[in-house]
Amino acid sequence: MNFKTNRKKPVFGRKKVSKKNIPSNTMFSKDERLSIMKKELKKDFVSFDDAKVRHKELLEKINLQIRERGCVGINWVPLCKTACEKGEISSFLLEELGLDPFLKWNSLYFAKDEKTAFIFDTVLYEPRLEGLYNDQILVLIKNARDGWEKAKEQYLMTGNLRELKTYRDVLKIQFANISADVDKIIYANKQNHIQHFFSIK
Structure with a gap:
């Protein structure tokens, strides 16, 4: 299943950086800039x-609340299962982008039984729902990683940390938008009240 949006892809480094917009860390050496960048990225780091x-x-807490309403609970299905395995993909997301692969942007939740599906007006879990978008999201993550590497190279030349952080924020928004598009497909014609349990987006 293909999903496309008309949103523009993030672009980095097309505009010339004027000296007025370059922070004071342009006076630092390349190694010093690299150290500054790593320190800044660590602020959002979660192992x-x-x-x-x-x-x-979180899932156990939500399922407890659902069972208290006389239902069975929900199953979690990651959009990109590979991103939820310990390795280079999850490391990139967590350490470089500060993007947690276990949060809503990479997650789908389905009712375990028909009663839960009815009460929360959501989709009943089926094995076919596993891995529907894994390969597509994986390609997007790898493209994002390529763009991020170029962004870091640009930062090491200009020292414009603000521009680098802005680019990272754009990538996060892009993944959130993709998740929203998938939700519209998966939960079409459903209110999907389960989403209200997840306050962290």
């Missing part, structure tokens, strides 16, 4: 293990 445990605890 893979912590992210996984946090999501597991």
